[in-house]
Amino acid sequence: NHLLNTRWPKSLRLGSVVEQVANDSDPIEPLFQALADQRPVNPEEVPTDADRTDPAVLTRTPFIFDARYGTRASTVVTVGHDGRVCFVERVWQWSSGGARCVGERRLQF
Known part of the structure:
Protein backbone atom coordinates (compact mmCIF):
# COMPACT_ATOMS: atom_id res chain seq x y z
CA ASN A 1 0.00 0.00 0.00
CA HIS A 2 1.25 3.42 -0.89
CA LEU A 3 0.14 6.74 -2.34
CA LEU A 4 -2.51 6.52 -5.05
CA ASN A 5 -0.31 7.75 -7.92
CA THR A 6 2.71 5.64 -6.99
CA ARG A 7 3.99 3.92 -10.13
CA TRP A 8 4.06 0.34 -8.88
CA PRO A 9 5.34 -2.25 -11.40
CA LYS A 10 2.13 -4.30 -11.21
CA SER A 11 0.01 -1.20 -11.89
CA LEU A 12 2.18 -0.26 -14.86
CA ARG A 13 2.01 -3.80 -16.28
CA LEU A 14 -1.76 -3.98 -15.89
CA GLY A 15 -2.21 -0.48 -17.34
CA SER A 16 -0.18 -1.48 -20.38
CA VAL A 17 -2.45 -4.47 -21.03
CA SER A 25 -14.03 -6.90 -29.27
CA ASP A 26 -13.42 -9.36 -26.40
CA PRO A 27 -10.71 -8.21 -23.98
CA ILE A 28 -11.80 -10.48 -21.10
CA GLU A 29 -9.20 -13.26 -21.48
CA PRO A 30 -6.17 -10.98 -21.99
CA LEU A 31 -7.22 -9.01 -18.91
CA PHE A 32 -7.54 -12.19 -16.83
CA GLN A 33 -4.11 -13.29 -18.08
CA ALA A 34 -2.70 -9.97 -16.89
CA LEU A 35 -4.34 -10.43 -13.49
CA ALA A 36 -2.74 -13.90 -13.26
CA ASP A 37 0.76 -12.41 -13.70
CA GLN A 38 3.23 -13.74 -11.12
CA ARG A 39 6.46 -12.52 -12.70
CA PRO A 40 8.94 -11.25 -10.12
CA VAL A 41 9.45 -7.52 -9.86
CA ASN A 42 12.78 -6.06 -10.91
CA PRO A 43 14.01 -4.00 -7.90
CA GLU A 44 14.88 -1.17 -10.29
CA GLU A 45 11.18 -0.87 -11.17
CA VAL A 46 10.18 -0.22 -7.55
CA PRO A 47 9.56 3.44 -6.66
CA THR A 48 12.57 5.07 -5.02
CA ASP A 49 10.67 5.86 -1.81
CA ALA A 50 9.87 2.16 -1.23
CA ASP A 51 12.23 -0.42 0.30
CA ARG A 52 13.72 -2.14 -2.76
CA THR A 53 15.13 -4.96 -0.61
CA ASP A 54 11.86 -5.84 1.15
CA PRO A 55 10.61 -9.24 -0.11
CA ALA A 56 7.03 -8.08 0.43
CA VAL A 57 7.62 -5.23 -2.01
CA LEU A 58 9.33 -7.44 -4.57
CA THR A 59 6.55 -10.04 -4.54
CA ARG A 60 3.69 -7.60 -5.14
CA THR A 61 2.33 -9.03 -8.34
CA PRO A 62 -1.25 -8.93 -9.61
CA PHE A 63 -1.78 -12.57 -8.60
CA ILE A 64 -0.58 -13.29 -5.07
CA PHE A 65 0.53 -16.92 -4.85
CA ASP A 66 0.02 -17.79 -1.19
CA ALA A 67 -2.49 -20.21 0.33
CA ARG A 68 -3.05 -18.00 3.39
CA TYR A 69 -2.89 -14.49 1.94
CA TRP A 92 -9.77 -19.31 -6.78
CA GLN A 93 -9.42 -22.20 -4.34
CA TRP A 94 -6.10 -22.98 -2.73
CA SER A 95 -4.63 -26.39 -1.92
CA SER A 96 -1.16 -27.83 -1.47
CA GLY A 97 -0.81 -27.90 -5.26
CA GLY A 98 -1.55 -24.21 -5.67
CA ALA A 99 -4.60 -22.33 -6.87
CA ARG A 100 -7.28 -23.45 -9.26
CA CYS A 101 -10.29 -21.65 -10.63
CA VAL A 102 -13.43 -23.14 -9.07
CA GLY A 103 -16.04 -20.82 -10.48
CA GLU A 104 -16.87 -17.93 -12.71
CA ARG A 105 -19.71 -15.45 -12.44
CA ARG A 106 -20.74 -13.25 -15.35
CA LEU A 107 -23.19 -10.38 -15.41
CA GLN A 108 -23.99 -8.25 -18.45
CA PHE A 109 -26.29 -5.28 -18.68
Missing part, protein backbone atom coordinates in the same frame (compact mmCIF):
# COMPACT_ATOMS: atom_id res chain seq x y z
CA VAL A 18 -5.57 -2.34 -20.60
CA GLU A 19 -4.23 0.08 -23.23
CA GLN A 20 -3.41 -2.80 -25.61
CA VAL A 21 -6.88 -4.39 -25.43
CA ALA A 22 -9.01 -1.25 -25.00
CA ASN A 23 -10.47 -1.54 -28.50
CA ASP A 24 -10.61 -5.35 -28.73
CA GLY A 70 -3.19 -15.17 -1.78
CA THR A 71 -5.62 -14.06 -4.43
CA ARG A 72 -9.14 -15.34 -3.75
CA ALA A 73 -10.90 -13.80 -6.74
CA SER A 74 -10.04 -11.95 -9.95
CA THR A 75 -12.51 -9.50 -11.46
CA VAL A 76 -12.71 -7.88 -14.89
CA VAL A 77 -15.23 -5.16 -15.69
CA THR A 78 -15.55 -3.83 -19.24
CA VAL A 79 -17.73 -1.08 -20.66
CA GLY A 80 -18.30 -1.16 -24.40
CA HIS A 81 -18.62 1.83 -26.72
CA ASP A 82 -22.36 1.09 -26.74
CA GLY A 83 -22.52 1.40 -22.93
CA ARG A 84 -22.91 -2.34 -22.29
CA VAL A 85 -21.20 -3.49 -19.11
CA CYS A 86 -19.70 -6.94 -18.62
CA PHE A 87 -18.66 -8.02 -15.12
CA VAL A 88 -16.76 -11.32 -14.82
CA GLU A 89 -15.34 -12.73 -11.61
CA ARG A 90 -13.25 -15.88 -11.22
CA VAL A 91 -12.97 -17.52 -7.81
